[in-house]
Amino acid sequence: VFHTLFSEEAIEYRAMARIGYDAYTLGNHAFDFGVEPLVQMFSNARLKDSLCTFPLLISANVRCEGVPAEQYAILERNGLRIGVFGLMGEDSHNVMGAKARGVVEYRNPVEAAKEIVGILKPQTDYIIALSHGGVSCGDDVKLAKKVKGIDFVVSGHDHDVFHKPEYVRGTPLGSVGASGKYVGKAVFQDGELVEYRLIPADASVSPDPDMEAWIDSMFDVVNVEFEKLSGKRLDDTIAFMEKGYPDFPDENGTMVLGTNIAASYRKAAIANMPEVSPSEIIGVVPMGVIRKGLKGGAITNKDAFEVLSLGENERGRTGYPLVCAWITGQELADICEL
Numbered sequence: 001v002f003h004t005l006f007s008e009e010a011i012e013y014r015a016m017a018r019i020g021y022d023a024y025t026l027g028n029h030a031f032d033f034g035v036e037p038l039v040q041m042f043s044n045a046r047l048k049d050s051l052c053t054f055p056l057l058i059s060a061n062v063r064c065e066g067v068p069a070e071q072y073a074i075l076e077r078n079g080l081r082i083g084v085f086g087l088m089g090e091d092s093h094n095v096m097g098a099k100a101r102g103v104v105e106y107r108n109p110v111e112a113a114k115e116i117v118g119i120l121k122p123q124t125d126y127i128i129a130l131s132h133g134g135v136s137c138g139d140d141v142k143l144a145k146k147v148k149g150i151d152f153v154v155s156g157h158d159h160d161v162f163h164k165p166e167y168v169r170g171t172p173l174g175s176v177g178a179s180g181k182y183v184g185k186a187v188f189q190d191g192e193l194v195e196y197r198l199i200p201a202d203a204s205v206s207p208d209p210d211m212e213a214w215i216d217s218m219f220d221v222v223n224v225e226f227e228k229l230s231g232k233r234l235d236d237t238i239a240f241m242e243k244g245y246p247d248f249p250d251e252n253g254t255m256v257l258g259t260n261i262a263a264s265y266r267k268a269a270i271a272n273m274p275e276v277s278p279s280e281i282i283g284v285v286p287m288g289v290i291r292k293g294l295k296g297g298a299i300t301n302k303d304a305f306e307v308l309s310l311g312e313n314e315r316g317r318t319g320y321p322l323v324c325a326w327i328t329g330q331e332l333a334d335i336c337e338l
Helices: 002-009 011-019 035-048 090-094 109-123 139-146 209-230 256-272 301-307 329-337
Strands: 072-077 080-088 126-132 152-155 166-168 171-174 182-189 192-200 237-241 297-300
Touching: 002 011, 002 035, 002 209, 011 035, 011 209, 072 109, 080 109, 090 139, 109 126, 109 139, 126 139, 139 152, 139 166, 139 171, 152 182, 171 182, 171 192, 237 301, 297 301
Parallel strands: 080 126, 126 152, 152 171
Antiparallel strands: 072 080, 166 171, 182 192, 237 297
16 A cells, blocks of 8 residues: 555655665566656655665666666675675566656666676675566576676565575575565675575564554555545455455465456446346456455455555556456467467
């Protein structure tokens, strides 16, 4: 829900500043609303938090006018010089918001990495790649295979959770999933990775009082805007479920939540298209756009919204529009086969 005020309030970016991140890189969702809203986000962040020391935005292979990114940074810690550079993988680039395509300058990540490693190697003790490329997608595997000299790859994009590092030709890759469920810890000594673990950000961790108060204040801001749009508050209960539905398939490959979403699309189409026979109507939802499951018990507007929380609708707000298309039986067979 915080992403709904991405440009206006810059909540994610300001949160990273408060937590104390040193650096971060661009992913495809930075461009969900296009380039101009991203530029506005940085501008509004500084207006609302002028005293904040913001994390460095580093991006070696993505450039766009107005976005304050550097190709790399050199951080000095405990007498060591650590080179950090950022990348966006090809799969991530391919699924960025349509408004950003053609506007963003994009360079092959392997070529960019080779150039930056060549610059950093003579003047640093360690080199870390922040890559929104993904391991399942293969972009970070390709990076580790083809670029020598990287000491560690912090991998994002495909939400993989590695409780042990993945090694590709001697280069360790770490990945902590998504949504802040884990904090990753990697310790190097004398050029070697000596410790790697994921720390769950769960109820066992005491919340920081200042951070918690700020998050609550931001939720209130989002709540006001949500109520203006829908007439309902985010924390209003809208349903009760005896059991929950996860956002991943079961052992048979069936995602019950996805099936129910597709069925709801079909139900809406039947109600709104009386001239079409119900036998000719099907509903489809891509698994990748389902971003969260539902737990059993009371379901709030916030819970429901976060199931399908991405995209941009015809009014320029967060949310995918429903798309109706006429297809032939052969096309349907081809789609299912694909």
